[in-house]
Amino acid sequence: MFKEQKVLLSGIQPTGIMTIGNYIGAVQNWLKLQDDYLSVYFIADLHALTIKQDPTEFRQRALSFYAQYIAFGLDPEKSILYFQSHVPEHTKLSWALNCFTYVGEAQRMTQFKDKSAKHQDNINMGLMDYPVLMAADILLYQSDLVPVGIDQKQHLELTRDIAMRFNNRFGDVFTIPDGYIPKNGAKIKSLQNPLMKMSKSDPDPNATVSVIEDADSIMRKFKRAVTDSGNEIIFDENKPGISNLISIYSEMTGKTIKETENEFVGKGYGDFKKAVGEAVVEKLRPVREEYERLIKDKAYLLETAKKGAEKARYIASRTVKKVYKKLGLVEQE
Numbered sequence: 444m445f446k447e448q449k450v451l452l453s454g455i456q457p458t459g460i461m462t463i464g465n466y467i468g469a470v471q472n473w474l475k476l477q478d479d480y481l482s483v484y485f486i487a488d489l490h491a492l493t494i495k496q497d498p499t500e501f502r503q504r505a506l507s508f509y510a511q512y513i514a515f516g517l518d519p520e521k522s523i524l525y526f527q528s529h530v531p532e533h534t535k536l537s538w539a540l541n542c543f544t545y546v547g548e549a550q551r552m553t554q555f556k557d558k559s560a561k562h563q564d565n566i567n568m569g570l571m572d573y574p575v576l577m578a579a580d581i582l583l584y585q586s587d588l589v590p591v592g593i594d595q596k597q598h599l600e601l602t603r604d605i606a607m608r609f610n611n612r613f614g615d616v617f618t619i620p621d622g623y624i625p626k627n628g629a630k631i632k633s634l635q636n637p638l639m640k641m642s643k644s645d646p647d648p649n650a651t652v653s654v655i656e657d658a659d660s661i662m663r664k665f666k667r668a669v670t671d672s673g674n675e676i677i678f679d680e681n682k683p684g685i686s687n688l689i690s691i692y693s694e695m696t697g698k699t700i701k702e703t704e705n706e707f708v709g710k711g712y713g714d715f716k717k718a719v720g721e722a723v724v725e726k727l728r729p730v731r732e733e734y735e736r737l738i739k740d741k742a743y744l745l746e747t748a749k750k751g752a753e754k755a756r757y758i759a760s761r762t763v764k765k766v767y768k769k770l771g772l773v774e775q776e
């Protein structure tokens with residue numbers, strides 16, 4: 444499909460609290476790349492429905508995530524920022540793509556298996572269909588690049604497979620997207636169990652740090668972070684606790700792992716934990732301040748989201764129209 448600019452697209456589900464894992468693994472790259480692409484960022488609220496949500500909390504949280512997007516520095520004038528549920532083309536395309544995805548493929552997805560194990564009382568169809576909706580999100584905008592953390596790699600590969608399958612049958616309908624996965628920060632670990640990824644729905648508040656958390660609480664959590672035996676600030680795969688803290692420090696300060704190790708020669712875990720906490724507080728201070736301002740202005744957020752959805756629909760509807768035509772559905776006058 445003809446495009447004037449390369450397209451970048453990504454989203455985050457409004458579940459739990461947005462963490463420094465999400466920031467380092469995904470958002471930081473969004474900010475780095477936003478000016479070089481036509482950038483599309485959405486709140487994946489339909490995806491979040493695959494887990495049981497309290498409607499009142501869910502609505503507030505989705506709006507709060509939207510304010511956090513803007514507070515990060517995503518610019519609603521330059522980029523397209525919207526709620527997935529405001530653009531019905533996502534579900535329209537997703538239905539068509541369902542008919543090009545095999546049940547076996549969906550069942551093999553690691554996230555589906557993990558989430559099914561975690562929510563055994565609610566293994567719903569949406570949970571299995573999750574990656575197909577994600578494929579629709581991506582393919583709707585003819586996206587070239589999708590910046591995500593490593594846990595989403597398998598979903599991206601499925602997206603590419605579905606797109607190629609469709610293109611093989613109907614010609615060049617979809618752009619085949621590439622992932623953009625950071626090397627260092629692709630998987631920030633829980634502060635309480637450094638063998639597990641930091642997950643925004645972790646029920647243990649000490650395991651995660653929110654991007655809009657107050658300074659005292661951030662410092663407290665880093666002080667309590669689980670580390671390994673020993674006391675040297677050296678990145679070592681066999682010492683996941685200290686290595687995770689080194690990754691966080693390096694991402695927050697822009698220093699390399701080596702520079703970080705050199706800076707803390709002769710210092711112990713206690714000093715280092717304090718330094719990591721301070722680096723996180725400083726880096727996120729402007730985000731928190733901007734967020735506090737934005738969240739009070741609901742009218743602005745809703746108006747901006749409306750404009751975002753209009754821009755998104757303009758592009759998305761062209762893809763759906765083309766796909767439905769290729770499939771042989773009767774055109775609407």
Ligand code: ATP
Pocket residue numbers: 454455456458459464465466467468469590591592593594595628629630631632640641642643644645
């Ligand atoms: P949940 O706990 O609700 O499943 P999550 O923390 O895994 O949520 P997602 O909404 O699934 O967050 O992910 C949003 C983005 O952040 C994705 O690009 C994902 O790859 C990235 N991401 C999530 N957790 C981490 C992490 N610990 N380290 C690096 N990137 C992450």
Ligand code: LTN
Pocket residue numbers: 452453454455456487490576577580581589590591595598
């Ligand atoms: N599954 C993603 C969120 C997501 C997404 C997308 C990311 C939904 N649709 C499209 C990139 C592109 C996750 O991070 N859990």
